[in-house]
Amino acid sequence: MGGGFIRRGWVKLVITGNHAVSYGAKLARAEVIAAYPITPQTEVVEKLSTMVANKELKAKFIKVESEHSAMAACIGASAVGARSFTATSSQGLALMHEMLHWAANARLPVVMANINRAMGPPWNIWSDQTDSLAQRDTGWLQFYCENNQEILDTIIQSYKVCEKVLLPGMVVLDAFILSHTSEPVEIPPQKLIDEYLPAYNPKYKLDVKDPHTFGGLTSPDLYYELRYKIQNSMEDALSEIKRADSSFKRKFGRGYGLVEEYRARDADTLLIVSGSMSSTAKVAVDMMREKGERAGLLRIRVFRPFPKDEIRRVVRRGVKRIGVIDRNISFGSEGIFFQEVKSALCNEKRKVPIYGFVAGLGGRDVTVEDIINIKKSIKSNNRLKDIIWVGVKK
Amino acid sequence: MIEIRFHGRGGQGAVVASGILAEAAFREGKDVQSFPFFGVERRGAPVVAFTRIDSKYIRLRQKIYTPDYVLVLDPTLVEKIDVAKGLKKGGSILINTDKNPDAFSFGGEYTVATVNASNIATRLGLGSKSSPIVNTTLLGAFSKFTGIVGIKSVLAAIEGRVPVKRKENMLAARLAYEKVRF
Structure with a gap:
């Protein structure tokens, strides 16, 4: 939803937080989007599937049968070097839990949006952060947004950071208060986003022409060091977030910081x-x-x-x-x-x-x-x- | 800051109306917010939606408890619920009804306007006779009644946001702009 018009040469639309996520993923040129389209899912993926169907966004949209599979599909796509995206909420995020660990431990920079909705029972679709915070220890970067512009900007920034530190990122927004509230959001030109966020091209990926095995059995002799490296990358992410944020600010005039x-x-x-x-x-x-x-x-x-x-x-x-x-x-x-x-x-x-x-x-x-x-x-x-x-x- | 509350029934387009009004004001350089009552909607059930308009950046994200304006999309709601609840002293109510404004009394502190939006919408084929879609019609009346947004901006926002029968919706708003009584 949302017509728009152009002010100062940039398109500004009055859109919901959900659609700000969709536009963010589109501008980031997500290549594979996997989602389970039923409550507690939101219009995020409805909009994205429309964009894919209209060929506004060149991506593969995979409609899966559960959120667990949605994340599994994102993991597979990311492993071959595709920029992948999904969105979910509450119970859906909880069902992804196993795969959230997998994405982080496999060092795959999947980006997802989570609309903060309360966990049931009783069934409640309103805002509550317990769903995303329960995923605290899965190795995902987590960003909590204040307004719809920040949502769009953070989706784009998080790809830049995640692909640098090789960890996945979760962009979090409050149900209804942001997800269903419309307000003005500036949509930056694709050309400038492409300059800011070049195509993802990982050093190691699944490739039939250059076969490798990933994630095989690893003994205590090496596993420990792999965790140490994840912690180091998380710590690096602090400065990478600041760097990505300041270069975003130079280009688009908006920055947010860590705090x-x-x-x-x-x-x-x-x-x-x-x-x-x-x-x-x-x-x-x-x-x-x-x-x-x-x-x-x-x-x-x-x-x-x-x-x-x-x-x-x-x-x-x-x-x-x-x-x-x-x-x-x-x-x-x-x-x-x-x-x-x-x-x-x-x-x-x-x-x-x-x-x-x-x-x-x-x-x-x-x-x-x-x-x-x-x-x-x-x-x-x-x-x-x-x-x-x-x-x-x- | 101006706060507006919409009362309708599921299917009448109250939520869409709150978005069109926000966009119309945005086109006039205002900052805006629009949101539905954060609930579960069913066709025919009472629905509430909100719009905030300000010349400054809007920070406030609590619900709207004391609106400046109320729009009632369904005349039967006036008897069912307290549509004037929390309305600021000196506030205004716009009702879709065939009655004149003086048929309504909300304690005398409010200005009431009326327009037969159901009739206008039905004649233009918006919705059905039993459940006309009156949201765009009422916004035309709101523009004339309050002057908060110009009719040109309302029409442009309708054109941008309404997926079908754009011309009819715009014409409905224009007719209601002429016919609103207050």
Whole structure:
């Protein structure tokens, strides 16, 4: 959906987050797209299949019988050197779990979009990050987007990064709040994207003319080192993401970084958030600033690799207290971003109290008022708790 | 920032209307957001959709609780649900009905406009007689009633977004622009 018109020589369309993903994959010239087209799937692949059918996008669209097979098809395609893409959500992502490990361990730069939807039962198609965060340890890079423009841009950037470090990447967007919300998105010219993202041409690939075996039995003598290399590549990804982001910014005028600071320079209370909730939280920060409160925000855009140094740098400037807001939960522990932030800061010389909030599970709306109340409770609450629930009906 | 809420029934095109309005405003240089009520839709069931319009970049991503304008695509909804819920004081309601605006009272704080969009849409073959598709018609009336978006932008957005019967949809909007009462 979405007509468009041209402003300043660039096409700008009012499109949903789902279609921003589709346009991103199209501009990246994905060559193989495999998907299972039923709920919790979204219009991402519907649009892509139309683009392929209309020959706007030269790609092979493979309609598979499950998400597990969708990822398997992407793995196969990537192994022969094709740029491959898929999209899914919640239960569909969970079904891919085994293959997610396979893609990363085989060092295949598959890129996928995951629309954050809550896990059932009960059946719930609304926003909740638990699905993608449960895939934390599979070796995929994870990007959490704030708006539809960032979604399109991140699909393109992630191919550049993933093909450099040879690891797969997941671009994550909130269900409905981004996926079904239309807003203006600039579609860069294909020519400039091609300059930014040249064709994928891996050094090692499956080739009948040059036969090799990949992924065979490997003894403890070597397996350990292969894991060590993946960790090194993940660490390299931190600088590769920054590099890909700054060259993108030079070319297209937009950059995002590993983390984004918003009025955080002199903040004494720092709110740490991710995803689309960051937008509403920024409005709340503006309102608090108008009242003279020194509130600031840090949005974590990249979750894997986790940008520990960036977080430490911001906190070291003199932040007095931190509130982490999670739209997810690790049952039996706490919010997952909260865990990660605490672990990044636990060896710091100066201890800063960190409060963990769980909000908005299963698509519960998180409002400006909620964010302001979170900030208030940080100020008034001196007792640290593992979880502070936001608006839970007890 | 202007916040608009659409009330319709599944199949009448409320969600598409929220997108066309957003695009019309975007064509006039505004920032926009449009989204359906985040729910599961069924044909005939009450549906809600939203549009935000601002001359500045729109950051807010919470739902719309206190709209400035309400559009009602189905006249039977006025009795079934509180269409004025949360509407800002001095806000406006546009209803698809054959009645005059003074037939409606929402506590006196609101301006009411009416247009017989069902009649216009049916005559132009938009939807069927029992379930006309009135979304584009109502947007023409909205343009005249509120002045928030020009009719030219509404027509251009309809042309860009409506997949079938573009001419009829544009004509419907134009007729409603002439016929809206307030």
